[in-house]
Amino acid sequence: MDDIFGESLNFEEIHIKQGFDEGHKDGLIAGKEEARQVGLKVGFEVGEELGFYKGCVEVWNSAVRVDPTRFSTRVQKGVKQMEELVERYPVMEPENESVQEIMEDLRLKFKAVCASLGVKLEYKGYPRASSSGAKDVAF
Numbered sequence: 001m002d003d004i005f006g007e008s009l010n011f012e013e014i015h016i017k018q019g020f021d022e023g024h025k026d027g028l029i030a031g032k033e034e035a036r037q038v039g040l041k042v043g044f045e046v047g048e049e050l051g052f053y054k055g056c057v058e059v060w061n062s063a064v065r066v067d068p069t070r071f072s073t074r075v076q077k078g079v080k081q082m083e084e085l086v087e088r089y090p091v092m093e094p095e096n097e098s099v100q101e102i103m104e105d106l107r108l109k110f111k112a113v114c115a116s117l118g119v120k121l122e123y124k125g126y127p128r129a130s131s132s133g134a135k136d137v138a139f
Helices: 007-064 071-086 097-117
Strands: none
Touching: 007 071, 007 097, 071 097
């Protein structure tokens, strides 16, 4: 004769497995959505920072076109290197291993150019609304 409790033990295991499977399925769906949201946020932040540096390069290049003696050759070389780094950044390949290295090089070159120019310019990210409702603006 079979164990009279065997069926009830099997019943519990079946419910545990069903619960696990449903939880796993729901977790995958929630995880994909959360990953999408994080990816959008991080992608936006990277694009924003890259755009800031590109804008600085464009302004500095415009100043050089107006007055080629405005900046030293060292500064002009630094701006040119920044421009090359911005152009080299693999925007359409976020999983490219060089993205971190290029962004770090770009940040360092930006700081060097700013120091050579004697300006205090810093990228601080998109302005966020403070708790008082006023906006802090930083470039």
